[in-house]
Amino acid sequence: MKDFSKELSFKTSRSSGAGGQNVNKVETSVTVLWFVAGSEFFNEHQKELILTKLKNRINAEGYLFLTVSESRTQLMNKNKAIDKMIELVNKALIVPKKRVVTKPSKGQKQKRLDTKKKISEKKENRKFKF
Structure with a gap:
């Protein structure tokens, strides 16, 4: 499990949901961005795996992004976003084993x-017999 959190950048925005009047003043929602092609933690094969498996989450500039607004504090959302990003990338790197046909x-x-014969009998x- 690689920790590439040093390569992540963050944007904040106002979050919807719980928080009362605080929600209108404080930017608690966190969007984490990671430039996949520029990563120094992964080799080219791993980057290719990430780009193909997570293509729906990667924008036109090549940034993998994830938005978290579960918590009422920016710091907790930032920590959750880092954890989710690392988990997402590590899951994308798993290559399933090929099934051996038997x-x-x-x-x-x-x-x-x-069993078929027993059920048939x-x-x-x-059946009703005369």
Whole structure:
């Protein structure tokens, strides 16, 4: 888990929601921005993974952004934004393992056929016979 928080930049804005009259005066919402291509913490392959998996969150200039306005204080929102950004990027770097295609075993095939036969016999016995 890489901590690239030194490369992040922040913007603040007025947040909506709880806060009473304070919400109209204080900029508590935090938007965190990170220039993916200019990162020194990741190699080119990792940057490419991030750019492809998080393309919906990256703007035209190449900045990955995330806005947090859950808390009533700017500092708490900033900390949450950093944590979420790190988590988001680390999830994007995970490459799922390729599935190895396998065939069902003879025992599995036989069990399936036996189950089908039992169900068929059960339904056959339900029929009304003269």
